[in-house]
Amino acid sequence: MPNGSMRYTRGRGNAQLPLAIVAVLAVVLVLVGKAQSSLFDRARASFTDWTRPALEWVSAPFDTVSAWFDGIGDIFVVYQENQRLKLENARLRQWQSAALLLDERLKRYQLLLNAVPDPAINARTARVIGRASHPFLDTMILDAGKEQGIKPGQAVVDARGMIGRIFLSGQRTSWVLLLTDLNSRIPVSIHPGNIQAIMAGDNTPTPTLETLATTTPPKAGDQVVTSGDGGLIPPGIPVGVLVASGHGLRVALLADAAASQDVRIVDFKLPPEQPPAPSPNDLPATAAGLKPEPPAPPPEVQEPQGPAAQTPATTATPKPVTPTPAHAAPKAPQPGADDEDDTQD
Amino acid sequence: MSERLGWSFRGAVGASIPFICALIGVIVSNIPVSLFGTLVPPPMFGLMPIYFWCLVRPDLMPPFAVFIIGVLQDLLGGGAAGVWTLSFVAAYAIVDRERDSFAGLAGVGAILGFGAAMLVAGASAYFITAIYYWHMPPVAPIMVEIAVSVIFYIPVALILGVIHRRLVGPLRGDF
Numbered sequence: 154m155p156n157g158s159m160r161y162t163r164g165r166g167n168a169q170l171p172l173a174i175v176a177v178l179a180v181v182l183v184l185v186g187k188a189q190s191s192l193f194d195r196a197r198a199s200f201t202d203w204t205r206p207a208l209e210w211v212s213a214p215f216d217t218v219s220a221w222f223d224g225i226g227d228i229f230v231v232y233q234e235n236q237r238l239k240l241e242n243a244r245l246r247q248w249q250s251a252a253l254l255l256d257e258r259l260k261r262y263q264l265l266l267n268a269v270p271d272p273a274i275n276a277r278t279a280r281v282i283g284r285a286s287h288p289f290l291d292t293m294i295l296d297a298g299k300e301q302g303i304k305p306g307q308a309v310v311d312a313r314g315m316i317g318r319i320f321l322s323g324q325r326t327s328w329v330l331l332l333t334d335l336n337s338r339i340p341v342s343i344h345p346g347n348i349q350a351i352m353a354g355d356n357t358p359t360p361t362l363e364t365l366a367t368t369t370p371p372k373a374g375d376q377v378v379t380s381g382d383g384g385l386i387p388p389g390i391p392v393g394v395l396v397a398s399g400h401g402l403r404v405a406l407l408a409d410a411a412a413s414q415d416v417r418i419v420d421f422k423l424p425p426e427q428p429p430a431p432s433p434n435d436l437p438a439t440a441a442g443l444k445p446e447p448p449a450p451p452p453e454v455q456e457p458q459g460p461a462a463q464t465p466a467t468t469a470t471p472k473p474v475t476p477t478p479a480h481a482a483p484k485a486p487q488p489g490a491d492d493e494d495d496t497q498d
Numbered sequence: 499m500s501e502r503l504g505w506s507f508r509g510a511v512g513a514s515i516p517f518i519c520a521l522i523g524v525i526v527s528n529i530p531v532s533l534f535g536t537l538v539p540p541p542m543f544g545l546m547p548i549y550f551w552c553l554v555r556p557d558l559m560p561p562f563a564v565f566i567i568g569v570l571q572d573l574l575g576g577g578a579a580g581v582w583t584l585s586f587v588a589a590y591a592i593v594d595r596e597r598d599s600f601a602g603l604a605g606v607g608a609i610l611g612f613g614a615a616m617l618v619a620g621a622s623a624y625f626i627t628a629i630y631y632w633h634m635p636p637v638a639p640i641m642v643e644i645a646v647s648v649i650f651y652i653p654v655a656l657i658l659g660v661i662h663r664r665l666v667g668p669l670r671g672d673f
């Protein structure tokens with residue numbers, strides 16, 4: 154690799170002006186990229202969509218070879234691994250029974266408390282067609298995009314826990330910002346104690362915790378799950394376990410983004426919380442002990458066409474309300490009334 | 499006719515080879531597939547032809563070519579826009595300015611020369627990213643990137659030397 158053997162002499166001054174222009178253009182590009190990142194993102198997403206078949210074609214043998222390399226080490230510990238998995242399986246069966254019991258109990262408590270049920274969560278499965286680990290970016294590319302309903306912000310999980318979230322979606326591909334990435338910030342909850350914090354990636358395998366909102370410090374071994382703050386990521390997705398690192402704590406992630414082949418993209422639509430409808434007792438006139446005025450008759454509405462259109466008009470007819478005494482005790486839940494509540498809810 | 503005008507198709511092809519090599523390097527660097535998982539970052543293949551031809555034949559690697567290579571690196575890399583573009587331009591400027599010093603290097607010195615260029619590019623990218631996100635990123639990943647790139651420059655420089663002697667020179671006809 155001789156540098157000097159093919160040396161070519163050029164007047165340095167010739168390159169000074171173009172170099173200055175290019176340097177200015179590069180600075181402008183940085184500023185434009187900061188101000189209008191969507192331009193660059195759209196171009197990037199289009200390019201990934203365009204190269205998706207090639208990516209799938211290229212990644213297949215690499216994935217096979219990578220899995221083969223991973224498997225080489227496992228050959229020597231197959232017996233020990235089998236024994237360990239049998240023990241773990243037995244332990245997990247016990248936990249499964251306990252979890253099912255607790256789940257049933259939780260549902261009964263939610264019914265008793267008339268708690269807002271958890272929103273339904275849909276998920277789509279996508280295949281990883283690319284991974285990239287650059288100094289300032291940890292990402293993976295999935296073979297699902299807007300055509301499959303994938304949108305930026307959605308959480309990406311594998312069988313063990315959360316991997317990251319979508320930050321760019323093209324028509325048929327999407328990019329995942331991994332939890333380890335420098336730009337990753339997600340609200341998490343640390344258990345036990347329900348300590349709220351922000352987990353921040355710093356391009357190391359173990360993200361850090363920021364903004365710990367508690368006076369009780371967490372300790373190594375505590376579980377980290379998503380808190381659901383902000384309504385973008387569902388609460389309760391396993392994230393990792395706290396481990397001691399130097400003088401602080403870091404999060405050892407449960408999911409292994411480097412090994413995940415198929416992931417699930419969680420479509421979480423948190424419905425806006427509605428205030429409860431006011432009861433007659435809440436009306437100021439009733440609370441003051443005055444008899445409320447009967448509601449005004451509904452305005453004359455033209456007869457709608459079709460049987461389907463008649464139903465709302467029928468149900469919208471107001472009924473006279475009989476005020477109940479403010480001191481009337483609420484009806485206490487009776488034992489064995491759960492079945493009735495079930496049908497009502 | 500074109501020969502008389504000082505332009506030939508063969509010459510144009512020869513002149514574009516360094517640029518094409520750099521584009522291929524950027525694409526190879528940013529193929530989102532890694533045999534080593536995500537533990538080792540891909541080498542910065544795009545900077546190697548820039549450094550090589552900036553010393554050997556700077557007329558074949560003009561600043562605008564460096565700009566386009568940097569834009570492609572940013573586009574495919576997935577990071578913040580313009581970070582590697584500006585970093586490549588900064589490295590190019592340093593190498594071009596100190597070309598007499600760099601061009602005299604051979605053997606291990608040439609590798610260290612590329613290491614210096616890569617250090618300039620990496621440090622530039624690091625500080626631009628820090629300003630961009632207003633957050634100091636960890637130093638270790640960029641140091642690993644620099645080290646991996648320097649190691650991979652050894653075989654790549656040999657390949658680039660062969661390309662220069664066998665393709666660029668004969669096609670240009672002025673080698």
